[in-house]
Amino acid sequence: MEMKRIxxxxHFWPVRSMQSWSYTPLMGGDKEKVLRDFNFDVIFSKERAILITRLWRDFHSLYMLMNDQKNDSTFFAAQARNWFNLFLTPHQGEPNTLSFKKGLYHPLNVTPYIHVLINHIPEFIELHQRFGFAAFSCAAVEKKTMTKYLSSLGKQ
Known part of the structure; x- marks a missing residue:
């Protein structure tokens, strides 16, 4: 319902042959709408929704900064580090008690993309900002990898 609102x-649908679920991929502007506008209050408690909303909105801000040709690499680095610290918000208190507050993610959840965002994008901004980030897109590689994967499953 929330996706319809924004x-x-x-959509999700079952894939019986693989006993799993598939879903509509989010492309371009739809990804941005979800990062910017999704209301987490509809699925989480108020306190948890605030934390997750902040994580997504701050990521959206980083995304916008990456595409801003007037962006300062030092400012971006500080904002990226702040977002990363939020991403790694630890649990607080004793599990299964009323005082327990669930955190967000653990260091094991850090992906190569997050590593690049925090440790390399500020340098890319400094050195290559005039090209824009479209020049560094991995979309073509990811599409080729997915096509190869699907063909290995006999889906292509």
């Missing part, structure tokens, strides 16, 4: 077409 005007994003998104």
């Amino acid at each position: 005007l994003v077409g998104f």
Whole structure:
């Protein structure tokens, strides 16, 4: 219902042959709408929704900064580090007690993309900002990898 509210077409459906679920991929502007506008209050407690909303909105801000040709690499580095610290918000208190507050993610959840965002994008901004980030897109490589994967499953 929330995806409908923000005007994003998104659906899940079962894939019986693989005993799993598939979903509509979010492309371009739809990703941005979800990062910017999704209301987490509809699925989480108020306190948890605030934390997750901040994580997504701050990531959206980083995304916008990456695409801003007037962006300062030092400012971006500080904002990226702040976002990363939020991403790694630890649990607080004793589990299964009323005082327990669930954190967000653990260091093991850090992906190569997050590593690049925190440790290399500020340098890319400093050195290559005039090219824009579209020049560094991994979309073509990811598409080729997915096509190869699907063909290995006999899906292509």
